[in-house]
Amino acid sequence: MIGVGAAGPLGVSHHDADRPRGLAVVTADASRSAPVERAAWISLASIPGIGPVGFAAVVRRFGSAVAALQAPPAEIIRQLPRSDAETDDALRRLQGVGWPTVAADLEEAARRVGGAVVTALDPAYPASLARLDGRPPVLYVVGHLDVLALPAVAVVGTRRPSGYGLSAAADIADEIARAGVTVVSGLALGIDGHAHLAALDAGGRTVAVLPSPIDRVYPPRHRDLAARIVAEGGALVSESPPGRQSGKPDFARRNRIISGLSEATVVIEAPDRSGALLTASAALAQGRDLYAVPGPIDSMASRGCNRLIADHQAELVTSSASLLHRLGLSVRRPQQAHVVASLSDTEGLVLGALIKRSGSIEELGARSHLATSELASALTLLEARGLVASYGGVTFHATLAARRIVYKTTELL
């Protein structure tokens, strides 16, 4: 048996077919024709507006996707929570062209961009999603499918972060990646992008869940980043079929996949009404752990996070180390003590000051009494050695590498 039932992602038998989460009842008959049913899933899921809930309802009503696709469109539509003319058109086209052709076309479209189709019937379907209500029936994945089976933590936040938020995102994603855990995020500008980057720079793996089809990476500015994610052992995941013409990016559905793929979600910075707060609610609804990084009380970008903490919905993250501890992870620490030995007094002073507290050149000047020109050159050297980083050139912070080194060579502290 190819083992759709045995593969476990469904985790259902005939007996719980009536339960709402029993998405597909795989009869002995259907399992013999599993490739056919799989093609029907791919076709049915590609209908605009059907959604995971509608999909589940249709399959439940007709017993299988194959059966559903032989029914008149009106009967299918009757099962959907909502539909429009587009849904009707798509169903008619599906029956006109023939759904096996549509499925083959979609698989081919995915292959053209180096991707693959993964349905909830497949062994490769991520176990973390399989257990969820409203799981996506079909995923389009570019990159390494097996990454989706590994432990993951989501790092999300606003598209308009502060320097503090970017620094926190990079620190936390770096630690998570070094602990061997996949960093999941949404490829958005701001926090998401920095979390992906930090994971890659740490030599780790990262998964981007796209709001767009895999053949139209959104946002376009992150296309290079997306390519790097795939090249360095990660994956791009999307629920939208490739080649779809219409299509505003679907952020809401994307967010629940981000949290669903992850054992825990960390919200770095989120103003009121931020999309990251939707990911946070999805994580809570899915029964996953939620963490939030606190921010200054006068910072707009942290209002959502601070409220999550105040309302006891999210756990407070005090440091990336404490987060890892809570997640039961540990970091492999490289040996780089020789770097410190080559620093001048000035550079050591600046690094020591930044390890105590991040700051602007103005603050560093006040604390260290160094001239601006000395600070500027010392910071460049420390940046070049990967000991200091800045976001937007305003606030500078010591990197994790620097912190580790300096823990070892205590003379600087």
Added chain:
Amino acid sequence: MLSEMLSATVLGVDGVPVRVEADVAFGLPSLTIVGLAGSAVQEARERVRSAIRNCGFEVPARRITVNLAPADLPKEGTSYDLAIAAAILGASGQLGLAPTRRCALIGELALDGSLRPVPGTLALAAAARTAEVGEVIVPQANVREAASVREISVRGAASLGETVAHLVGLRELPAAVPTPIPSWSAPSGVPDLGDVIGQPLARRALEIAIAGRHSLALSGPPGIGKTLLLRCGEGLLPPLEEDEAVEVSRIHSVAGLIDRREPVIRRRPFRAPHHTVSTQALVGGGSRVRPGEASLAHRGVLMLDEMLQFRADALDALRQPLESGIVTIARVGGALTLPARFALLSAFNPCPCGWRGSRRHACRCEDGAARRYVARLSGPLRDRLDLWVAMDEPELREEPDGAEPSSVVAQRVHAAWRRQVERQGVGNAELQGALGADAGLPVRLGGLLQQRGRRFGLSPRRLHRVARMARTIADLSGSDEIRQADVDEALAYRPERAA
């Protein structure tokens, strides 16, 4: 009978000699001016007729033809009036039979025959010198301006009558005393760095920009003193060298922007056009080519506040002067080149609302709108801006924090400028090619620069710029050799860090 006089015209910012020939022949009475003469020159016919009559001479009732040569040069303006009138008088025998004095004639005629000042006299007198006539007559009001040109005798005349008397040797006009090049004094009414709160990195970048004539880009939210800081740049500018002073004064003379009593400018220009400026007003052009703000800022500063609000084509047009210190204007009869070597001091908000990246305020812009906003700074222009600083709101403070006043910073800047002039004759930003050991960049540091470039992902073009900035930083501390700290400081202003 044919008569010829010498005058001059302005082409771009230079004076060019023009021969004015008049021929009086039998035929119906008329006065025709030929030789690519523009509308203002055609109007000279009426002024010249009246002026000749009102000075007691006659306009011959013949066919008069005036030719302005060379014929391929477009001629505009009113500065040929005097030469046209004198040529007509010569051609009609009213200047006597003895040869008249060889001298260039410049000036606009009023109907009563008196002489009115014309713009660009400095350039016109310089053209007369190149024509080797030895003498130039200009309107009284333009005498000091013309007399700042050396190696030519400048004489001021009040009217056509006085000019004729001088030409025929009846009453010689006195030669003007050469106008001295004035000494420099610090500008007044300029904001002082001592009043700027915080922003140490931006202050330092301004100092480097002015010292080596590098370009500066400040970004940050509104109301944090970007404009104030840029304006402080005027108080740091070193005096113009004497030859520069003559060159700059000539450009400003052509634009009609000098004080006729004190025509030679010693302070470096500091031009700050508003963002609504047209491309033509920014880089020059028009049917009668006039220098734009970029040329008026030659050897000084062009300040663009709210740079992203400028027209995209205006910003694009700045690429050439930033790269090569000139503006080329295509026009009928060939391209014209105007000098435009300036330090660009610019500032802009990071997004339309201004608060992107700020900790205290939320940005209200759509992502797309914010990206399009910054994208107005096209790649080629980005590449040509040397020093980049992202500014943030300073810590709240009521009093200035006792930072260095402009007078102290200006001393360093002036000394650094002198070092550049004495070493290489040009500002460090204008050095060509890669710097080597002869420019004080040790081989070891050349290697370090390459290494840093790879680490930070900088283009070779950017690294050349970094090396020139490091040269200026070393000059600011009085060092002949560039040190590693100078290179590293120069790298602190890389655009990748700020924007």
